[in-house]
Amino acid sequence: MSVDPTLLDDLEWRGLIANSTDLDALRESLTSGSVRFYVGFDPTAPSLHMGHLVQVLTAKRLQDAGHTPYALVGGATGMIGDPKDSGERTLNNLDTVKDWVERVRRQIEPFLSFDGPNAATMVNNYDWTASLSTIDFLRDIGKHFPVNRMLARDVVRTRLEAGISYTEFSYVLLQSLDFLNLYRDHGVTLQFGGSDQWGNLTAGVELIRRADGGHAHAIATPLMTKADGTKYGKTEGGALWLDPEMMSPYAFYQFWLNVEDAKVGELLRVFTFLGRAEIEELEAQHAEKPFLRAGQRALAEQVTTLVHGAEETARIRDASAALFGGGDLTGLSPATLGAALREAGSTTLDGDEPMPNVVDLLVAAGLTKSKGDARRTVSEGGAYLNNVRIEDPDLVPGPGDLIGGSWLVLRRGKKNFAGVEVR
RNA sequence: GGCAGGUUGCCCGAGCGGCCAAUGGGAACGGACUGUAAAUCCGUCGGUGUAUACCUACGAAGGUUCGAAUCCUUCACCUGCCA
Numbered sequence A: 001m002s003v004d005p006t007l008l009d010d011l012e013w014r015g016l017i018a019n020s021t022d023l024d025a026l027r028e029s030l031t032s033g034s035v036r037f038y039v040g041f042d043p044t045a046p047s048l049h050m051g052h053l054v055q056v057l058t059a060k061r062l063q064d065a066g067h068t069p070y071a072l073v074g075g076a077t078g079m080i081g082d083p084k085d086s087g088e089r090t091l092n093n094l095d096t097v098k099d100w101v102e103r104v105r106r107q108i109e110p111f112l113s114f115d116g117p118n119a120a121t122m123v124n125n126y127d128w129t130a131s132l133s134t135i136d137f138l139r140d141i142g143k144h145f146p147v148n149r150m151l152a153r154d155v156v157r158t159r160l161e162a163g164i165s166y167t168e169f170s171y172v173l174l175q176s177l178d179f180l181n182l183y184r185d186h187g188v189t190l191q192f193g194g195s196d197q198w199g200n201l202t203a204g205v206e207l208i209r210r211a212d213g214g215h216a217h218a219i220a221t222p223l224m225t226k227a228d229g230t231k232y233g234k235t236e237g238g239a240l241w242l243d244p245e246m247m248s249p250y251a252f253y254q255f256w257l258n259v260e261d262a263k264v265g266e267l268l269r270v271f272t273f274l275g276r277a278e279i280e281e282l283e284a285q286h287a288e289k290p291f292l293r294a295g296q297r298a299l300a301e302q303v304t305t306l307v308h309g310a311e312e313t314a315r316i317r318d319a320s321a322a323l324f325g326g327g328d329l330t331g332l333s334p335a336t337l338g339a340a341l342r343e344a345g346s347t348t349l350d351g352d353e354p355m356p357n358v359v360d361l362l363v364a365a366g367l368t369k370s371k372g373d374a375r376r377t378v379s380e381g382g383a384y385l386n387n388v389r390i391e392d393p394d395l396v397p398g399p400g401d402l403i404g405g406s407w408l409v410l411r412r413g414k415k416n417f418a419g420v421e422v423r
Numbered sequence B: 001g002g003c004a005g006g007u008u009g010c011c012c013g014a015g016c017g018g019c020c021a022a023u024g025g026g027a028a029c030g031g032a033c034u035g036u037a038a039a040u041c042c043g044u045c046g047g048u049g050u051a052u053a054c055c056u057a058c059g060a061a062g063g064u065u066c067g068a069a070u071c072c073u074u075c076a077c078c079u080g081c082c083a
Helices: A007-013 A023-032 A050-064 A094-111 A134-144 A147-152 A154-162 A171-186 A195-212 A249-257 A261-271 A276-288 A294-308 A310-324 A334-344 A358-364 A371-379
Strands: A036-041 A068-073 A121-124 A190-194 A217-221 A346-349 A383-385 A407-412 A416-422
Touching: A007 A023, A007 A050, A023 A217, A036 A050, A036 A171, A050 A068, A050 A094, A050 A190, A050 A217, A050 A261, A050 A294, A068 A094, A068 A171, A094 A121, A134 A171, A134 A195, A147 A154, A171 A195, A190 A195, A195 A217, A249 A294, A249 A310, A249 A334, A261 A276, A261 A294, A276 A294, A294 A310, A310 A334, A334 A346, A334 A407, A334 A416, A358 A371, A358 A383, A358 A407, A371 A383
Parallel strands: A036 A068, A036 A190, A068 A121, A190 A217, A346 A416
Antiparallel strands: A383 A407, A407 A416
């Protein structure tokens, strides 16, 4: 298998290397043959999110360059919990973890190729830890971890204030053991992960050195944050989920389309497979005419296609164009409008029933969480029926308001659309 | 095991018998300005068609009181110090 010698330069150009062990040695190893590498995903939720996507796509970049992926799902580490600054995690039960492991595995698989000379392999660390005895673990692994060094880690130091259980304190040993096992059994010599994983990554490298005298590498990808340094996904739905059940593809697309100007270039590099020339061209366009938002459009198009497929993306693009196209919705065909609203979110009403007032409709359509919220929104001037501001919360739409005889278009604020289909 | 402190709304954090649906900050939401951007400014931010009202809520369950987030008891969890 021949490898792409420019891989590391490309990763650097994309800003994907926030931290790494000996970069020169890694470069040599990555250019001299197919490197077996691994990246792990702990099942902390039923779905992967934006942060995981960076890792999934990076794995794909490495595979595309000729290297061999081992995608690890943390059936074992997910039972323990990686310590985080904000405090002790709640343990999930085995059934939940197993379910989430399966879901996560299915989300990762489409991104990697499981055929060919550098086919990917899925592994689950539960397989080699479940039967491990405590004595063996403490003797063979624990012996290589000086507690004074473990205490010096940032997370641990932070957590010593608030408290940390032995369970979470031990997490790093499990993840390091993963690396050691994959190194021994599969010749894996590179692990990467988010920069919040840096301590875990280097601990693995060190374990391989101490236990086997082996030499392995680690790369940390940067943590994605907004221009003001805060995390993404602090909005209503929380994280940016990849699972269409947890976040509609339409909402997913809209997220990328609405990304702040200052981050477009960075996100294009990290989350798309567009080449350097294309991205620099988009950045130039964007710098010149930011209001056209060519960068955001390309970003939304590319990422949504990667995650939800080209067909779905085309539907969403058309829906977005229809809804945001302009003021006059009555000019749209009912079919186009219906398709758009079904992407954006809609509810149906029985035409034989009396039409509810606009407050109830806002709640039914999911635009507001309660009637009080709906009234408030109306009084704030933030609710619209067919793109016309609603002044009266008691307003009951009449037959003349039904576009194409069946659709009401509700909007909250500037960009939250929902449809009501009457039939 | 002993002693001390803590557990408040999405998050952080005030409140320490009535004026508390609960100060403040952040997040979020709406408006203005724009480009479905950022920044800024203004407003909102438990529920019920509108009530000096009722319901839900201040870790859980009881109790004291005309009245409790605020006092007492028990329980759970967390933190620190001592053993």
